[in-house]
Amino acid sequence: MALFELRQVSRTYHLGDLMVRALKEVSLAIEAGELLAFMGPSGSGKSTLCHLLGLLDNPTSGKLLLDGQDASELDEDGRAELRNRKIGFVFQNFSLVPVLTALENVQLPLLFRPGHESLARKRAAEALEAVGLTPCSRQRPSQLSGGQQQRVAIARALVTHAEVVIADEPTANLDSEAAESLMDLIQKLNAERKTTFLLATHDARLLRSIPRQISLHDGEVVSDQKGARS
Numbered sequence: 001m002a003l004f005e006l007r008q009v010s011r012t013y014h015l016g017d018l019m020v021r022a023l024k025e026v027s028l029a030i031e032a033g034e035l036l037a038f039m040g041p042s043g044s045g046k047s048t049l050c051h052l053l054g055l056l057d058n059p060t061s062g063k064l065l066l067d068g069q070d071a072s073e074l075d076e077d078g079r080a081e082l083r084n085r086k087i088g089f090v091f092q093n094f095s096l097v098p099v100l101t102a103l104e105n106v107q108l109p110l111l112f113r114p115g116h117e118s119l120a121r122k123r124a125a126e127a128l129e130a131v132g133l134t135p136c137s138r139q140r141p142s143q144l145s146g147g148q149q150q151r152v153a154i155a156r157a158l159v160t161h162a163e164v165v166i167a168d169e170p171t172a173n174l175d176s177e178a179a180e181s182l183m184d185l186i187q188k189l190n191a192e193r194k195t196t197f198l199l200a201t202h203d204a205r206l207l208r209s210i211p212r213q214i215s216l217h218d219g220e221v222v223s224d225q226k227g228a229r230s
């Protein structure tokens, strides 16, 4: 069974009288453990697709299955529970809390769960170690480079032991060197931990390291290439 299955998924936004068809009958299967990128120009539907896959939004029509479970059959609480258990998010602006240290930022998703503070700290420390940032544990985001802040965001996505990390334009605010090093980290985490990574990017420089590339144009999948390392 695929991790995600999309069957003719469409998402339409209504802006007053205007109707924007952001996704048009997208059908896809994504297996656990994949590292893939949604490519395409601005406005092609990448973020809309990330929101649907992250259970942050519902299709207007069509079906989205996660582990065979039809997301539209869940109520809001059920979707939140599934999302919190399985999915981590990384955004282009890092979205770290400025007054918290790196370690505290990573710990945040665990504060909403029952459990022990010391266990949360231990898991946060492990996640920071996995992204190579143990020495920066006590620093605040403003004391870190953009690349380091994005690694903290990845650690925060992993701290819940999420099976899937969805990253929308994770390198958009990074210089080339930091972007490449972030992609190296994502490849390593994908290989070693088998975490599924779904990236949205229009940064063609990164594609070298991404084994499956799905191109979107005007809300439609125009190509889906596996084993496409170049």
Ligand SMILES: Nc1ncnc2c1ncn2[C@@H]1O[C@H](COP(=O)(O)OP(=O)(O)O)[C@@H](O)[C@H]1O
Binding pocket: 013, 014, 015, 020, 021, 022, 040, 041, 042, 043, 044, 045, 046, 047, 048, 049
């Ligand atoms: N919340 C929204 N309300 C109305 N239109 C939206 C909204 N979000 C996205 N869109 C429109 O949907 C289309 C796809 O947008 P988006 O998924 O953000 O693409 P991308 O991430 O590839 O730039 C665009 O035409 C965009 O203007």
Ligand SMILES: [Mg+2]
Binding pocket: 046, 047, 048, 168
């Ligand atoms: Mg976008």
